Amino acid sequence: MKFITRLKTIMIAMVLIVGLPGITQAGTVPPPPPFDTWLSELKGEAIAKGMNADIIGQALRGAQPIAQIIKYDRHQPEFSLTFWKYLSNAISDTRVKRGRELLVKHGPLLKRVAQKYGVQPRFLVAFWGLETNFGKYFGKLPIIGSLVTLAHDRRRAKFFRAQLLAALELMSKGDMPVDVAGSWAGAMGNFQFIPTSYRDFAIDGDGDGKRDLWNNLPDAFSSAANYLSRSGWDINRTWGREVKLPKRFDLSLISHDIQKPLKEWQSLGVRRADGRDLPVVAIEGSLVIPAGYKGPAFILYSNFDAIMTWNTSTFYAIAIGHLADRLKGGGGLITRPPANEVALTRDNVVEMQNLLTSSGFDTGGADGMSGPKTRKSIRAWQSSKSLPADGYPSIELLKLLRQ
DSSP: OHHHHHHHHHHHHHHHHTTSTTOOTTSOOOOOOOHHHHHHHHHHHHHHTTOOHHHHHHHHTTOOOOHHHHHHHHTOHHHHSOHHHHHHHHOOHHHHHHHHHHHHHTHHHHHHHHHHHOOOHHHHHHHHHHHHTTTTOOOOEEHHHHHHHHHHSSTTHHHHHHHHHHHHHHHHTTSSOTTOEEOTTSOBTTTTBOHHHHHHHOOOTTSSSOOOTTTOHHHHHHHHHHHHHHTTOOTTSOSEEEEEOOTTOOGGGOOTTOOEEHHHHHHTTOEETTSOOOOOOSOEEEEEOTTOTTSOEEEEOHHHHHHHHHOOOHHHHHHHHHHHHHHTTOOOOSSOOOTTOOOOOHHHHHHHHHHHHHTTOOOSSOOSOOOHHHHHHHHHHHHHTTSOOOOOOOHHHHHHHHO
16 A cells, blocks of 8 residues: 555656646746756766666767757647547547457467456556557657756656666666667657666566566566556456536536545436446546536546556546447447537647736646646636636637636
């Protein structure tokens, strides 16, 4: 339990750092320190921690900040796409079909992993599908170059410095080559583990003495299952489900932080999306409406929290759960997307944040990303105007703010 509590603490901290640390009230990131001085100090810290000086020198030779990495960091899809666009990008009929085929193909291996770590195969395949399209794309950016850039940048410097040092440690021990490639944020292998996750959770699944997350599926599946298991995964539960809310439902009850037994949600009028009663089981859940009160609603169980330790985006976690449901034969969401949805641009979000702040609802800075604090301020503003307080940033909301 102490380990799970620590993971949840880390999860909350990561949610907060998405939009806050390093961001000034004006929404700008402070300038980084002189690079050569910073890099020299980093090398000294790595060597002082006992890492191989030759490997460290080789890994960091010629390292320089990469401008494109900063652009990726400032325009993450979880903050620039609508829920419906994000979901359609993540889950396609082609991906569902391929995932079902791979569930069968790797069935014996997945069954062994499930028995050992307590994670259902369909969820492991769902993570695999969303992270690397079932191993088809691991990323082509240099891990060290990406991490050096993000650790030197001030927006999330502390987090990425820890990732950079973990990567150098893994390289120093021979766990990975110095020229390894991956995502812009330093994630690697079939399941896109960041370096600290690789260090702490990777498993030698076939007993060959190596933890290979690129070419060895027993290692990859075992590592992903180990991560989820140690994050509190319950093999006897699912992630959540789409639900239907009654008219004039109290939107203040919709929060990942508000947990109620299913029988209590049932008494408040919450039903499955098809109108049936909620399951009669002694578990708690929370409600979220990722596309606002006009969009779909979901009730979330404890396994959703485990998904969020992997990636703190609510969009991502719902996509994982929904894809896992599709892989076992489920259909699409019952709530249908709007016909003409207009996505907010980054400039739109900056304008919205400035308007909210000038109205007395602090967003923590105008960074152009609709993070937790911005959504909280939206909800507060909506409540002050007797509007449905769903905290959802939309073009309609921006028009109201302009008035």
